[in-house]
Amino acid sequence: MTGQPRRRRVTAARLRTRSGVQLAVRRIRLTLGIYGLLVVIVVGQLVHIQVLNADEYADRGVRQRARTIDLPSTRGRIYDRDGDVLATSIQAATIYGDPRAFRPSETPDGTPLPAGADAVAVAQELAPLLGRDPDDIVQRLTRDAHFVYLARQLDHEVGVAIRDLNLPGIGVLTEPHRVYPAGGLAGQVVGFTGIDGEGLQGLESQYDSVLRGGPGMLVLERAPGGLDIASGIRELVPPEPGTDLVLTLDREIQHAAERAAIDAMDEYNARGASILVMDVATSEVLGMASAPTYDPNERNDADRANWRNRAVTDVFEPGSTQKALTVAAAIEEGIVSPDTELAVPDHLRVGGKRFTDAYPHATEQWSVADIMERSSNIGTITIAQELGGEVLESYLREFGYGRTSGLNFPGEGPGLLMPHDSWWSTSLPTIAIGQGVAVTLMQLASAYATIANAGVAIQPRIVRGTVGDDGRLTPTSAPAQRQVVSAGTAEQVQTMLERAVSGDHGTGARAAVSGYRVAGKTGTARKPNVDTRGYSSEYVATFVGFAPADDPRLVVAVMLDEPRPFYGGVVAAPVFSEVMQAALIARRIPPESAGRSLSEALEDAATVAADAES
């Protein structure tokens, strides 16, 4: 009895011991399994982070602690041909606000926080510095936004003063500001940029990609509080500065042309005026003025119509200045020579329309040179009829009519020259004397430059080259050239044009320049109606010429829109004389007349001094 229960107890104890061991083993295995699973998960995650997606997580880490600052590039300067600055960039201050600092907020757990600053008090301090109404500043500071501009492109000193105030919620940024130090000088040519530095008008727009450069970047490492870590990573990608642009403009000539254009507008009550000065040998534009003008620094205060460069955007009928081209074509074709005499009545009927000369006269035997000197419409029409419409059109196109000049200036017009097979019966006589055809002042000046340059047309240009980081001038590619008429023909036309200025019957006597021989042609053309066919009672007065006549160096073209009086020889020729004289002096071109001796000059100087004293 007693032995059996004891054996049972031993067996039970053994069984309990065995099951306890097994349980422990199972538990250990389970625990190991869990640990193993955790290890697998951790290792898997490690592989996922460190191997499979290492780059992504590295980038995330950098983004969390790195601060990237965009560095704006410095826009290239624009110089005149002698290196005088026409457009440059300075550093300006931009003031911004963080409206979050001016409104109550609450913590993540819902605890309300008062506003960090009083918008009204801040606005009162800022208003006199910004030149803005305090209410306007308050209105901006209380917007539902994280960032608002309060003022942009202020003087650097204003930014420093505001930074020194250390106002809460107010910050100061530095950004480039485009300025035009010479004010309105060449304003229509240079153009202007927008507030973000993008070219909007003129050469600033045309050469925007060259001037703009490339932005840079600065990457800094920052602590959780937002402070930069001084010894942290610092990667600098410097901005690529814009390329400087060197123009062909001569600042002195440009100023003289602009002043003359403004004075002429005022003196003759003209609606507008354009003046263009070109170098004959290179077709480089030395001056290109339009009036009324504007100051790119104050462009928002100016009439937008004054932004355009009228010398290349506006077209007009060239009038009698066209006659030189008609005669040049006839001489080149061997139809006439300067000495060829023609019977010239004072009127002619063509295609049912009556054409007349400017003044009545009996039928005269005039040479072609006489016709040019007297600017005879009938004589020129007679020559053109011999020439024919097709040939005249082809020569005019060779002279550059009906297409842009190659400057590619924004808004440049191609003019208007209908194909000869679309001409009316009256088109040939009207086009021969410069009506029924429209050109820009650039086209007209370029055509006269061709005559002055021995019949060789050179594509005009206004950019000499670019200056890169190395400071060297990289010239623009050589302009295209074409022979329009022979050198002999050009020389004969030059001689006739000189008579138009210096001859007894010349219409351009007021274009003369003391000490120089001048050649040129007046033009007076009625303006076509805008709304209906036919012509209005308004006129365009022009004068185009070159000097010195025996060795042409400069071409000057003048156009006055609706002047009073309206004759080109009366209003445009004096302007030509003034501008040509200034240009000849600026380009150091000596007079053709014999110079005075030194003793004569000193005597004259002594006389002038004595007169001044008395």
Add this chain to the structure above:
Amino acid sequence: MSAATAPLKRARPSQERGRDRHLQVVDEPPKRHTLVYLLAIVMVVAGTVFGAVALNALAAGSSVDARRLDAYVLEAERAYAQLVADVAALEDPARIRAAAFDLGLVPAGPGRHVALERNLPADGATTTVEVLDGTADPLKPVLSVER
């Protein structure tokens, strides 16, 4: 033969067997200079930390210097750009013209030029020009052959 190849089985003396069962006197283990060792480790660690901090401080100082120089260069560039603009504005022909008028100047007349009465050596003159005695040449320093 078997006696020759049989392994020698030497009976262990009972005294030795008895000695194995008792504690044995051993030599004192060599002295470990624990304190020195710890100090050395602490110094190495401290030196490392100090060196790292010092180098980091130096790097931070250099970085601050670099930033100060950057700021100086930026300010100098800003001032230079402003001066360029200011000079260009002062050279504006319209401003100069207005200032000249204010000073009482008047526009110059037509362009004139002067013909020299004798050639200068630089112009290829090969003969000596006789200068009259007593003739005062107001431009002598500039234009005379003795220049």
